[in-house]
Amino acid sequence: MNKKLVGIAILAAAAIAAGAWYWSRPQPNDKELVLYGNVDLRQVALAFPASERVARVLVEEGQTVQAGQVLAELDTRGLRLRLAEAEAQAGAQQQVLARLKAGTRPEELAQSRARTVAAQAEADLARQQLERVLGVQQDSNGRAISQQDVDAARARAKSAQAALEQARQGQELAQHGPRREDIAQAQAQLDAANAAIALLQYQLGEASLKAPLNAVVRARLMEPGDMASPQRPVYTLAIADPKWVRTYVREADLGRIKPGAAATISIDSQPGKALAGKVGYISSVAEFTPKTVQTEELRTALVYEVRVLAEDKADVLRMGMPATVRIAAGR
Numbered sequence: 001m002n003k004k005l006v007g008i009a010i011l012a013a014a015a016i017a018a019g020a021w022y023w024s025r026p027q028p029n030d031k032e033l034v035l036y037g038n039v040d041l042r043q044v045a046l047a048f049p050a051s052e053r054v055a056r057v058l059v060e061e062g063q064t065v066q067a068g069q070v071l072a073e074l075d076t077r078g079l080r081l082r083l084a085e086a087e088a089q090a091g092a093q094q095q096v097l098a099r100l101k102a103g104t105r106p107e108e109l110a111q112s113r114a115r116t117v118a119a120q121a122e123a124d125l126a127r128q129q130l131e132r133v134l135g136v137q138q139d140s141n142g143r144a145i146s147q148q149d150v151d152a153a154r155a156r157a158k159s160a161q162a163a164l165e166q167a168r169q170g171q172e173l174a175q176h177g178p179r180r181e182d183i184a185q186a187q188a189q190l191d192a193a194n195a196a197i198a199l200l201q202y203q204l205g206e207a208s209l210k211a212p213l214n215a216v217v218r219a220r221l222m223e224p225g226d227m228a229s230p231q232r233p234v235y236t237l238a239i240a241d242p243k244w245v246r247t248y249v250r251e252a253d254l255g256r257i258k259p260g261a262a263a264t265i266s267i268d269s270q271p272g273k274a275l276a277g278k279v280g281y282i283s284s285v286a287e288f289t290p291k292t293v294q295t296e297e298l299r300t301a302l303v304y305e306v307r308v309l310a311e312d313k314a315d316v317l318r319m320g321m322p323a324t325v326r327i328a329a330g331r
Helices: 002-024 077-102 106-139 147-176 180-206 251-256
Strands: 032-046 052-057 070-074 208-210 215-220 235-250 262-266 275-282 302-310 322-328
Touching: 032 302, 077 180, 106 147, 235 251, 235 275, 235 322, 251 302, 262 302
Parallel strands: none
Antiparallel strands: 032 235, 032 322, 052 070, 070 208, 215 235, 235 302, 262 275, 262 322, 275 302
16 A cells, blocks of 8 residues: 555656646747857958068057058168159259240340341351352453352352351240240150159058058068068958857748847857847848758758847957857747
């Protein structure tokens, strides 16, 4: 009789325990979708646009940098010398253009007129000598002067007349001043020199590597004395904002979430605490479950990528960190 009572008591205790477990077990929540993923963020690889030796590297890994902060500098001695040469050439060309625009000086006009007067006198003298020679030849019927002397006098008269015409043309050029085409050419050469200066100044500015935005230095890849080039990054920066958790959702649960839905993000290093977040992106293309998703029933299923943006003002999330995401969802 006692054995029967003990058996009944054991069965009753087991039933009570089973009932307690059934009613105390976590109940499925249709209004919350639990996903697992990893923290992700954007990165920037910074390199110098020119090939030159690195002079200074100013920040270390893990350091927070602000937009516009100088991170590294190149050796600019050769660049500054080329800039000084270009500025000197531009200054010389500026003087050439100023001289052309100023036109002919009064003293040069006076010299031109004086040359014309002298050429006129020479032409008059040669003409008079030719007339005398011709007169003598005519009076003496060619016996007092030879034909050779007549030809020489005629040649001197023609030469003097040509010199007079040349002087007159020179005087007209001096009065008109430089041609517009010459001034335009000088202006174009000055513009080219100024453009060369602007290019060198731009290259001088690019010799300082600056942070494009607020970020954290993830890797320092070069040291002073290294030869920089556009193909060799100096730093890799991790952008602190935005951060998100990359996770994947089954097609059956796809209709339960939408962009902008509220979410919470929790990590193993801070149990009991959760960061606020929201759904920022839902992929429109299905893909096979990535290897990082270890849930057995999802390994061969088609899933959709979801990015849950995190509000991480305390900067506790790190790239690649596993995280649990709970999304407020509905049927």
